[in-house]
Structures are given as structure tokens and as C-alpha cells.
Amino acid sequence: MTTDIGRRLRPQMLPEEFEELARLAFRTIEGLRLEFLGGRLAVRPRSDGDHGRVVEWLVRRCLQARPELFLHRHGLKVHRSRNGRANPDGILAHAEAFVGLGPWVGAEAVLMVVEITLAEVEADQRARVEKPRAYAETGIPLYLLIDRDSAEVVVHSDPAGVRYETVRTLPFGKTVHLPDPVGIPLDTEPLKNWVR
Template sequence: MASTPKPTPTPTQDDFLLESFLALETPEGFKAELIEGDIVVTPPPDGDHEDAIDMIVRQVHRHAETEMQASGNKGLILPRGGLCPKNRAIPDATFAPRGLRLFRGAEPWMPCEGVAMVAEVTSRKPLGDRAAKRHCYARGGIPLYLLVDREQGRVTLLSEPSGDDYARTVSVAFGKPVPLPEPFGFELDTADLV
């Protein structure tokens, strides 16, 4: 008796979306992300954006209780949410304990396990950082999400991921310190943002 061949699975709309996203060729300096079913292409950031990221990275390297690695272009694969099979985000800064060597040998898109904190500085579309990415990072179980909201003049630290969101929020005006819990264990000085 001949065996019946198994049918080839029919690609879904999600499959086509992910395939199209991964095939994108963006202009140099631009980044493309797949966030909640939308392909978001972002132009190179302005100098104030980069200055804010530099301020965060320098303080983490100087003051964190645990030595940290930092990446400004690490693509993260985040769990399904909304309409998308997998979200793919590139945080402005991604931090992981140096002892994990999380970035060594990692593919351009890596799972988010082991990431201690991501940081975003708002640009042209701040709602994406305030809502969509917040939910993606929470679903990924990333312990800390630091958001520098230039439009609102505030720095917000979200912690204790639970389902689609973070259970704890601390928000301060530019110029006030933000307490970063372990493994960072120091107060982030935001005076340079004023």
C-alpha cells in the first residue's frame, strides 16, 4: 500500500509578511522593524537622539553593579502579539550582562532571552515607542524598558513585565534621576537631557 504524501502547508498572510520584511533592502543608515504587523522604516537619527543614547550607555558602563555589554543595532525577535507572527525590533540600545556574552556569534536577529534592558529615544513616531514597542518588550520578558520621551520631556522606566505590559512604571522629568534596579543598581542622571 503506497503512502499518501503529506500536503505542503499553505503559506499564511503572516508568512508572506515576515518573508517580505526579511527581504527588505533599506537605504544605508535606515532601519526596518516589524512591529505588531506593521513594517516600520526609520531614517538615521538626529544628533540629540544619539547624544541621549550615548549618555545612557556611558553611565551604564561607568556605574552598573554588573558589567554590561551594549549594542545599538541588535535585532531582537519578540513573541507574537497582535497581528504579527513574530515581532522584530531594533532597540536604540540593548544591554545584557557581559558574562553572558549574549551578542557573540548571534545572528542579526536573535531571541531576547538574557537581555537585561532595552532603551528607546523617541523620534518622529513616538507612539510606536510609547505603546507598540512597550508591549512587544513586555511580551518578550525583557526586565527593563527605558524610554526617553523627548516630546514629553520625560524619562520612563518600565519594569516587572507581565503579559502584554509592564506592571511598574517610574516616570521623571528631564533633569531628575531615574533609579535603575539590579543588575544595574544606580541612579541614571538625566541632567544632560535638559
């Protein structure tokens, strides 16, 4: 029997409940991806062709520079308690890092998380504000935000608790040096072709 106190202390949704909801939504509506950040359920809108092209560009750049790595597409358990769930556009890790794991992976093997802005205000706000905090809390070494609205690349590094200590913003067209543990330079000139 649940008491009133027990109901008030229970989280809005347990991680397992969210994962089942996300699995059903993905199967029911093609391309629909759900997230659970800060105790709130959010829908990631479908990406457009330019968004997909940015992902392809980044996969190629990473493979050319570091063939032992791959830009994976998995759900990610975030926050210190791992109760949050994010659906980043890419998770850079060793090619075999997630073999045998389910659709939601822990951050232990993650070198960098990538988000690319979409044409949706709420999703873009999460990518700019909520996700840097979630990824820093999780201890992910780098967070790369490719902001197609402002035509900028934002590199977050040195996670320290609830934020990244170093945040570097460069306009598209500049070469971005992703620090260790990634150590990849990115010539962002091609990104100018895929802005909104």
C-alpha cells in the same frame, strides 16, 4: 499547491522574509532601519545628532556603573512567538551576550531595552504604545523610554503578559533608579541639553 484557506492563514510576512528585506534596505539606504511589529512593517527614521548624543551618554553611564555590561545595537526578536522584529536604540546585556550571533537576537540575555524618541510621530507612537507591549510580551525585565518631546524618562518594569505592571515617569533633571536586574542610578540632568 496553496489553497485559499492556506493563503488567508499565512502571516502578512514571515520573519525570514522581513529580515532579508531589512538587510537589503540597510545596505541600500544608509541608516535606514526597518521594524515589524504587530504584523505591520515600519521604517525607523534616521536619528539626529542629539539622539546620538543621548545614546553616547547612556553608554557611558552604564559602563561606569556596570562595566561588565554593554549597550548593544542589534535587531531584536520580540513577542512570545518571536515573529516581531524591533530595532531598539539600545539593548543592555552582558558585553559578550551576542558574540557570534547574527543581526537579530533573541531576548534571553536582555536586561533592558532603550528607546529614544525621534522627530517622527509614527515612530514615537510605536515607542510609547506598541513597543512597551512587545517588550513586555517578550519578557524583557526593563524598558527605558527617553522621551525628548515631553522631557521625561519612563521606566517600565515587572513584565506581566501584555504589559509592564510598573511604569514610573520622571522629568529630566531627576535621578532615575533603574531597578534590578540593572540596578543603575541615572542622573538625567544632562538630558535637558538634548530635548527638541
